[in-house]
Amino acid sequence: MRKMPLDKRDITDSRLVLGCMGFGGAWDNSPITAEDEKKAERGIETALEVGIRMFDHADIYTRGKAEKVFGNWLKKNHDIREQIVIQSKCGIRFAEDNIPGRYDFSRDYILQSVDGILDRLGTDYLDILLLHRPDPLMEPEEVAEAFERLKESGKVRNFGVSNMNAGQMKLLQAYIGTPLVVNQLEMSVKKLDWVDQGVHVNQPAGRESHFAEGLLEHCMLHDIQIQAWSPLAKGIYSGGMEPVTEAEKSSAALVAKLAEEKGTTREAIVLGWLMRHPANIQPVIGTTDPERIKHCQDAVRQASLMTRDEWYSLYVTSRGHRLP
Numbered sequence: 097m098r099k100m101p102l103d104k105r106d107i108t109d110s111r112l113v114l115g116c117m118g119f120g121g122a123w124d125n126s127p128i129t130a131e132d133e134k135k136a137e138r139g140i141e142t143a144l145e146v147g148i149r150m151f152d153h154a155d156i157y158t159r160g161k162a163e164k165v166f167g168n169w170l171k172k173n174h175d176i177r178e179q180i181v182i183q184s185k186c187g188i189r190f191a192e193d194n195i196p197g198r199y200d201f202s203r204d205y206i207l208q209s210v211d212g213i214l215d216r217l218g219t220d221y222l223d224i225l226l227l228h229r230p231d232p233l234m235e236p237e238e239v240a241e242a243f244e245r246l247k248e249s250g251k252v253r254n255f256g257v258s259n260m261n262a263g264q265m266k267l268l269q270a271y272i273g274t275p276l277v278v279n280q281l282e283m284s285v286k287k288l289d290w291v292d293q294g295v296h297v298n299q300p301a302g303r304e305s306h307f308a309e310g311l312l313e314h315c316m317l318h319d320i321q322i323q324a325w326s327p328l329a330k331g332i333y334s335g336g337m338e339p340v341t342e343a344e345k346s347s348a349a350l351v352a353k354l355a356e357e358k359g360t361t362r363e364a365i366v367l368g369w370l371m372r373h374p375a376n377i378q379p380v381i382g383t384t385d386p387e388r389i390k391h392c393q394d395a396v397r398q399a400s401l402m403t404r405d406e407w408y409s410l411y412v413t414s415r416g417h418r419l420p
């Protein structure tokens with residue numbers, strides 16, 4: 097198993113991450129309700145029960161309320177802080193007045209965002225800070241200065257990115273004095289471009305692959321943990337959403353068949369399929385439902401049990417057409 101240069105603990109210890117985007121209620125300025133607090137409490141505690149001890153946030157999730165309800169839970173359970181990994185993201189700004197939604201990796205915006213994150217989470221440090229989406233106006237020197245200050249002050253222990261290509265990561269890495277440890281990307285049985293891009297080299301179909309070329313390999317070569325967002329594809333293969341296309345229907349049927357044969361859940365098959373890939377993918381599950389969180393627990397075991405033939409069957413079924 098590849099190792100990450102993390103200060104305190106290896107983030108791959110927690111093979112699943114609980115995504116906290118669904119906590120905190122609506123994406124508006126309405127107040128947090130008692131039910132929002134309860135939902136977060138149930139979700140976090142179920143995750144811990146099943147061995148998930150890494151939590152993914154972003155300053156924008158439910159406009160800061162996801163971090164706030166997590167922080168309220170943490171206040172009551174502060175003894176656990178050192179045993180969990182908290183990751184958050186910054187760099188996306190909401191639209192305001194006449195200014196559209198935009199990205200901001202300026203030094204001051206990163207620094208001010210981290211102060212807001214720590215305040216809402218009620219902790220004095222983040223284990224990992226990710227830059228949420230590439231900012232075309234990124235000045236790597238400014239990001240480096242912000243990261244240096246955050247590291248020196250102890251506010252952030254590790255840094256990573258999300259939705260970046262290899263070139264963007266290399267540029268940033270050339271300026272910052274600390275290794276990037278994570279790239280978080282959309283990957284699932286449904287969102288297959290990350291596999292297709294590799295099999296379509298030298299093929300006309302490759303022109304339609306939109307996954308950044310060489311990104312998986314760059315992360316693997318440099319021990320950068322790849323995290324998958326939307327890994328359950330919003331439950332399309334596990335009863336959350338109705339499959340629409342023929343490929344989705346056949347894949348949902350295959351996932352159900354594999355789950356039944358192996359005596360496990362559909363969620364464990366879908367996540368196990370991602371984790372069976374040698375890139376050591378870490379799924380960031382977005383369900384907040386305690387039963388569904390429990391259904392994900394067997395994914396690690398299913399990944400180790402999944403045969404090459406099963407992996408390819410699910411891949412090709414979801415592609416909807418045979419390999420070149």
Ligand SMILES: NC(=O)c1ccc[n+]([C@@H]2O[C@H](COP(=O)([O-])OP(=O)(O)OC[C@H]3O[C@@H](n4cnc5c(N)ncnc54)[C@H](OP(=O)(O)O)[C@@H]3O)[C@@H](O)[C@H]2O)c1
Nearest residue numbers: 115116117325326327328329330331334335336382383384
């Ligand atoms: N870096 C980025 O740009 C980015 C973008 C999006 C998300 N993320 C992160 O990734 C995490 C996961 O993303 P996601 O929520 O889009 O992914 P997901 O895990 O694929 O989907 C979970 C969502 O689907 C719903 N769902 C309904 N029925 C379901 C079922 N039977 N099985 C599974 N889910 C079902 C869940 O609702 P219930 O809660 O009711 O189960 C939840 O809203 C987020 O929490 C966030 O931390 C990152």
